[in-house]
Amino acid sequence: MPQASTAEQVIDSKNLEPLDIRLLVLDIDGTIAGESNEISETVKQAVGKAQAKGIQVAIATGRMYRSALRFHQALGATLPILAYQGAWIQDPATDKLYQHLPVSRTTAAELLDYFETETLRSRLAVHFYINDQLYVRERNDQTESYRKRSTIQPQFVGDLRNILNDEPTKILALSQEPALVDQLLLDLRQKYTPEELYLTKSVPTFFEAANPAVNKGNAVRFLAEDLLGINRENVMAIGDNFNDVEMLEYAGLGIAMGDAPPEVKALAQWVAPSVDEDGVAAAIEEFIL
Template sequence: MTKLLVLDIDGTISGESNTISQRVKEAIAAVQAKGIQVAIATGRMYRSALRFHQEINSTLPLAAYQGAWIQDPANQKIYQHLPLARKTAQQLLDYFEQPQWRSLLSIHFYINDQLYVREVTRETAIYAQRSGITPIAVGDLRQTLDNEPTKILALCDDTEAITNLLGTLRSQYTPAELYLTTSVATFFEATNPFVNKGNAVRYLAEELLGIQNTDVMTIGDNFNDVEMLEYAGIGVAMGNAPDGVQAIAQWVAPTVEEDGAAVAMEKFLLS
């Protein structure tokens, strides 16, 4: 029996409008009324995800940055923070600043829940507007490396370039050294090797709630959701998810614009 539902934000409960639809909100409230806990696991910054957490009235900690940062908004307690090693961040920055990448990529460093960039590019401005965050332009990102970044993001409109970047860096770093993923086709993301949403959901379920993976349902739409879809007793992919994500899910819901998350909740938890 499901005791915990964990939801991704972008492409899952929030679509083009960057808000949660009434139908999805009502489904979440109905799930909670049955005594099932609802949590969020997102690649977003903690600050950027907070309004969604509040909107669904979650009483659990919020798993941000793919789970690198797990914090309870009720008491501000940080349960987990697993940043990247400074040396690894430096190596990635060196790689991104090679001539073939420098002009293509917008690089984001996330430190202490702030966003640091070399300069505010068009891609960064669009990202900042959607996430409700003001980026801090510092010129040389090396200036920020007194601190270890929670996450590094490389943005590029050229999805083929992001695919190539992911492939190249996966051949240079083992999964034990770095967790590499894409959250949308234009976002390359790098975190501490122990970080992924599957581990975040496991932490919420087993460490905080004392339940098993068979008691968990997860809904997501992209490659950064794969681990949590695989972990859960019920793993649901959205209809807008890439084929590779749909292939590992137990069920594929309608798209985010068709309130697919609500349909999945109605099917598995509310029927």
């Protein structure tokens, strides 16, 4: 499929057969929330109009469940939140946890050994997420920036092995060097097969590792088919980065944001304007309203 820029459409919505969209799934960062870390009124109104037409809305994010909750509430969403790339699926209305797929303690310890090698230790901030709590080794600029955006207070524990009595939901390695994150992906994809570990990046400086059964595509499939009883053709999904790829491929209509990487745009069926241009509202207007 040809690559698309912000201004060009991979498909022409005017030539599409009428779409029976029943579920709209939205990523948070870079999709409904930009630098402001808030959802614009334009996007809120567009989502509200979609809901008024009977379309259900869900959030699928790499964020913690607790960090995603305020966005879920701001949209008036009623479905479970697909958090941690889908490793954690929970309904805020009932607190029911539908799915939790963690990383094994053995694999978590192996990753920590790798991250703490002499060439990497000073260049990475490592986050372990256990029971929807954030654990880090020590305070640093990267963790502080993450705290401000996520509004989650990390727990500083020194050696992260001290909290490995439980299995982490997700492991995140932050670096100020995007090239280093790419190298982590390359190295660890040679060490672990997709059947052993799910590896991705959600922004250029975030390396993420999760259970091999985890990705947003599987999570959206579970929500649509198992919980709602609808088909993939009834799903419209919007995202902006590599951790959204499986979700965009699964959905009957997968839409990339205008500032998504070229590889992600190339997999989408339509490219919306950027998050700062309220691209989600434009996509809703184009295909739902």
